[in-house]
Amino acid sequence: MSSGFKRPSPRTWRPKEEEELIELIVEACPTEGPRVKAGDDDAAVLPDGTVVNFDAMTRSRHVPKELRDRDLGWKFVASVVSDVGAMGGEPSFFGFSVCLDDEVDVEQLVLGISEGLREFGVSLIGGDVVEGEELVLSGTCLGKLKGEPLLMSNARPGDVVAVTGPLGGPNAFVRAILNGMEPEETLYERFARPRPPVEVGVELARGGYRAAVTDISDGLLAEAEAIARRSGVAIEIHTWKVPVDEGVEEVAQEFDVDPVDLALEGGEDYEFLICGPEDVVKEFGLTTIGRVTEGEGVRIVRNPRARSE
Amino acid sequence: MSSGFKRPSPRTWRPKEEEELIELIVEACPTEGPRVKAGDDDAAVLPDGTVVNFDAMTRSRHVPKELRDRDLGWKFVASVVSDVGAMGGEPSFFGFSVCLDDEVDVEQLVLGISEGLREFGVSLIGGDVVEGEELVLSGTCLGKLKGEPLLMSNARPGDVVAVTGPLGGPNAFVRAILNGMEPEETLYERFARPRPPVEVGVELARGGYRAAVTDISDGLLAEAEAIARRSGVAIEIHTWKVPVDEGVEEVAQEFDVDPVDLALEGGEDYEFLICGPEDVVKEFGLTTIGRVTEGEGVRIVRNPRARSE
Known part of the structure; x- marks a missing residue:
């Protein structure tokens, strides 16, 4: 999920408004001190x-009724922990504030x-509980950086682009339920x-590897x-290399779209997108899906023969 | 304000429910690791x-329409920073998640x-922005402990009880507006x-003084x-020693109560309550309002002659 007053989930906000708001906040507030600043990456590094990473979820924007x-x-925990790992931090501590609505089974x-x-080896260190009109979960995860931070500015021409696992499942799920x-x-x-x-983030940082890493919570294309x-x-x-979750194909057929598009445009894929040297990507057993070149922007190549050389 | 899944504001919750909920959370979740744990004091110490301190505010529970x-x-910032200082930490970094409602002027x-x-010398390091039915502000403040933590378990018989400033103003304000x-x-x-x-918290910790310190966000009596x-x-x-805010007397007269009662039962007084050796309290220029003895509980003494010896 988003953090550091950066890219919001495209589902939750009109990007323009959100960008303006974040600009307003970051410009108005003092931000001196951290090694990695608010707005510069997935998480802050002190x-x-x-x-440290901050994330929030609300019922109206993030919680379909199908979600138990x-x-x-x-x-909620996974989404907050994720960005700490994607920075190369080992998550250790967690705090959350929750605004409870009438619907939620506390x-x-x-329990969840x-x-x-427990899954992510993180201890609860505090929080606050209030009541209100809407369920709001706000989490903070703290960890220690192992080695150097895995900055999103770390990609270099010649790197390969890789992912840690299959994508598109969450997007397919949301599309499916929205259409009955x-x-x-x-x-x-x-x-x-x-x-x-x-x-993967922790070991990359611990090994001292240069890699640009982010979770794919806002969709592969947006993160790339x-x-x-x-x-x-x-x-x-290279779309033919992008691994797609089991069950995505069925939903794609229903909507007459290419399954890979559900992976490209999706969101809430808590896999990591990693750009780094080819030998590192191989050593970590990641799935290569493209490459980094000189220039700017993202080019989607749908046909192996169309690949630029 | 409350943090560490501890004492909630008496205004925001029915104490029983809240206590049960916090018990549920702390019992269910892993809490190993910190030097000062969730639920044991004002803030966690790693x-x-x-x-680290976490606090949340909601419109329906914390924000009267009179509050600009x-x-x-x-x-909001003051309430989150406060508990870090009351632990002896120097606040440095702040993150917040906000759920915006339609009413708020962002x-x-x-700006606030x-x-x-800026007032508290704290830098913004991240956060998240969402929209929802209710305004919810969730803040996290991080600081570094100077010296030893100012635990609420640090009071000893023979200590004096002191406060950093006058009390009762916020309580009087709320009573007044609720009654037109x-x-x-x-x-x-x-x-x-x-x-x-x-x-005051930072200097007490830095000086290595033993003192029990808490902010008076839940009211003097509850904190004592x-x-x-x-x-x-x-x-x-000793009620005759308790300093009362300017303007409290007028409201007290209106409701035919003793002004000091508005200070005793109040909440949201962001002064500190401090129990420590008399010479320390003097050195810091604090206002002595009572003393610590063997036994348990809080005794309100309203008449100098009734003071136990």
Whole structure:
């Protein structure tokens, strides 16, 4: 998910308004001090190596009625932890404030939060509980940076572009339920129980590798564009190499779209997008989906023969 | 304000429900690791000396229509920073998530947040912005512990009880507006623009003094009870020594109550309550309002002649 007053989920905001608002906040407020600043990347990095990420979810924007409260708790934790891992931080501590509405089953929500905290090896250190008209979950995750930060500005021409796992499942799930389909349980699982590969970020940073890393919470295309912009490079994505979640094809057929488009435009894929040297990508067993070149922007290549040389 | 899944504001929750909920959360979730744990004090202290506090405000529970958006922004920052100072941490970094409703003037809110951050010397390091049915502000403040933590369990028999400034103003303000009175601007200022004496906490910790410190966000009586319970001591408060805010007397007269009762039962007084050795309290120029003895609970002494010896 978004953090550092940066890219919001395209589902939750009209991008223009959001961008203006974030600009307003960052311009108005003092932001001196951190090694990595608010708005510059996935998470902030403090002078002592603490990595911090903030994220919020609301019922009206992030919680379809199909999402069970227990899974919401898990997903909330996963979404906050994810950006710490994508920066190369090992998540350790978690705090959250929750505004409870009348609908939520608090016990189930807490159970899911607890499961998420255990899964990612994170301890609860505090929080606050209030009541209100709308369910709002605000989380903070703290971790320690292992090695150097995995900045989105780290991509270099000659790098390969890779992902840690299959994509498109959450997008297919949302499309399906919005259109009255009953998606397969595997799609629900990808939507409701994301498992960001935090250990990949931690090991990349610990190994001292140069890599641009971000989670794919805003969709592959949007994240690739962000890396290209921040690194001053062009990114080429070879669609035939993009791994797609089980069950996406069925939904794509229903809507008469290419399954890979559900992966490209999707969101809430808590896999990591990584640009780095080819040998590093191989060493970590990642799936190569394209390459980094000189230039700017993202080029989607749909045909192997159309690949630029 | 409350944090560490501890004492909620008496205005925002039915205490029983809240206590049960916090118990549920702390029992369900992993909490290993910090030096000072969730629920044990005002703020968590991590192994590396980072002090962290979490707090949330909602429109329906914390924001009367009289509170201007700019002042809300300031008050929000002050309330989150306060507990870090009361632990002996020097506040450095701040993150917040906000769920915006239709009513709020975002520019004014951000202006107030910015003013608060500058006042307390804190940098913004990230956050998230969402929209929803209700205005919810969730803040996280990080600081570094100077010396030893100012735990609420630090009070000892023989200590004196002191406060950093006058009390009761915010309570009088709320009583007044709830009853259609138009309170004086000085009362509004005390309610809307709190200035927790963070530097007192930082200097106490830096000097290596033993002191039990908490902010008085939940009211003097409730905070004294919390220190007494956590320290295993009794606290005696001498009402004639309790400093009362300007303008409280007028409201008290209107309701035919003793002004000091508005200070005792109040909330949102962002002064600090401090129990420590008499010479320390003198050195810091604090106002003595009672003493710590063997025993348990809080004893309100209203007449100098009734004082136990």
